[in-house]
Amino acid sequence: xxxxxxxxxxxxxxxxxxxxxxxxxxxxxxxxxxxxxxxxxxxxxxxxxxxxxxxxxxxxxxxxxxxxxxxxxxxxxxxxxxxxxxxxxxxxxxxxxxxxxxxxxxxxxxxxxxxxxxxxxxxxxxxxxxxxxxxxxxxxxxxxxxxxxxxxxx
Amino acid sequence: xxxxxxxxxxxxxxxxxxxxxxxxxxxxxxxxxxxxxxxxxxxxxxxxxxxxxxxxxxxxxxxxxxxxxxxxxxxxxxxxxxxxxxxxxxxxxxxxxxxxxxxxxxx
Numbered sequence: 001x002x003x004x005x006x007x008x009x010x011x012x013x014x015x016x017x018x019x020x021x022x023x024x025x026x027x028x029x030x031x032x033x034x035x036x037x038x039x040x041x042x043x044x045x046x047x048x049x050x051x052x053x054x055x056x057x058x059x060x061x062x063x064x065x066x067x068x069x070x071x072x073x074x075x076x077x078x079x080x081x082x083x084x085x086x087x088x089x090x091x092x093x094x095x096x097x098x099x100x101x102x103x104x105x106x107x108x109x110x111x112x113x114x115x116x117x118x119x120x121x122x123x124x125x126x127x128x129x130x131x132x133x134x135x136x137x138x139x140x141x142x143x144x145x146x147x148x149x150x151x152x153x154x
Numbered sequence: 155x156x157x158x159x160x161x162x163x164x165x166x167x168x169x170x171x172x173x174x175x176x177x178x179x180x181x182x183x184x185x186x187x188x189x190x191x192x193x194x195x196x197x198x199x200x201x202x203x204x205x206x207x208x209x210x211x212x213x214x215x216x217x218x219x220x221x222x223x224x225x226x227x228x229x230x231x232x233x234x235x236x237x238x239x240x241x242x243x244x245x246x247x248x249x250x251x252x253x254x255x256x257x258x259x260x261x
Contacts, residue, residue, distance in 0.1 A: 013196055020197035028199070052164035060157040060234060064208035068191070070198030093198070100200075119160045125238040127204065127246045135195040139208065141236050145158040 013071050021070030025096075032099050039106040043116040043149060050118035052147030061108040061117070062143045066127065067097040069136035077136065094138055098122055101142040114146035115154070155220060156230040156257065163230060166257040172226040175254045177218025181211045182245040211248040212236060219250045228254035 052058055069077070073089035080087050101122055109117055125139040156163055183191075187203040194201055215236070223231050234252035241247050 017196055017198070021199075024197055024199045048161045050160055050164050055165075057156050057165070058158050058160070058163060060159060062212060062236070064205055064212055066191075066201045066204035066208060068195035068198045068201045071196050073198065119158075121159065121235075123237075125208065125246075126240045127208065127238065135192060137191075137195065137201060137204070139204065139238075141208070141212075141238065143159050143234070143236055145160045147164060 014075055015072075017071030017073070017075075021072055024070075028096065028100075032096070032103060035103045035107070036099070039103060039110055041115060042106040042109055043153075044102070044106070044120055044144075045116075045118055046120045048119050050116065050145065050147050051150060051153070052116065052118075053150050056114070056148035058118075059109075059112060059114065059146045060143065061105050061112075061146045062141070063101045063104045063108070064125070065097055065101050065104075065140040065142075067093055067100075067138050067140070069093050069138070074136040090136065090138075094124075097138055097140055101140050105142050105144050109144075109146035112146060114148050116147045116149045117144040118147055120144040155223065155228070157216075157220070157234055157252070158230070158232055159234045159252075161233055163232065163257055165260055166230070167260050168232075168255050169258050170256040172223075172228050172254040172256065174251060175219050175222040175226065175228070175231060176249065176251040177215040177220075177222065178247055178249040179211050179214045179218070180241055180245060180247045181207060183207060188244075208248070211246075212250070215248045215250040219252060223252075223254040226254045228256060230255050230257045 231252040
């Protein structure tokens with residue numbers, strides 16, 4: 001009886017993760033596409049120097065992001081981990097979290113009146129994992145310098 | 155104070171390099187935040203409790219770095235970098251560092 005209850009609770013967690021996780025992923029992708037389109041005028045580069053408009057002092061912009069991987073995707077990742085191969089669910093979450101981080105950096109720059117990001121750095125952060133490894137999550141740190149482009153560069 | 159992560163500041167000339175400035179902080183997750191984030195993680199998505207924690211850490215480490223730059227008489231910090239490391243399970247360090255300089259507008 002206890003084993004059956006345990007199985008049921010694990011099954012329901014997986015179901016909730018699968019159902020709501022998929023919905024949230026779809027909503028997030030949609031919102032990302034929209035915001036990326038709105039901010040596409042903000043030019044991004046990872047070069048270490050930038051020629052910006054001298055009338056506007058540059059400004060550092062940064063972003064932090066911790067993103068969780070739903071129980072169902074985590075379960076799939078654990079299965080793949082047994083046999084080896086690409087953890088597609090984890091790759092997808094990381095790629096989407098990076099897109100989100102970049103959009104937030106662009107939004108910060110745009111809100112402060114800038115239209116270019118130079119020396120973009122996006123790295124995963126080590127935030128101290130759960131010792132029991134119950135939850136899968138990724139942390140990102142992003143940093144860039146916001147500039148106002150020269151009229152000739154626009 | 156102009157703070158950038160590029161190696162130079164467009165429109166300005168570096169007059170004097172004052173040296174490395176740094177700031178760090180080690181923060182631990184608390185039980186309440188951990189519990190909420192654990193519940194949210196069932197369906198995935200942003201774990202805002204941890205994001206906020208990381209933001210607070212970054213702000214504090216940056217402020218410590220800037221305080222040092224002010225003490226040195228800098229008006230800009232260039233080449234700023236952030237790095238993180240887990241010092242123990244559930245606690246992590248955020249370290250900010252850069253080069254304090256004095257800059258003057260070009261021309």
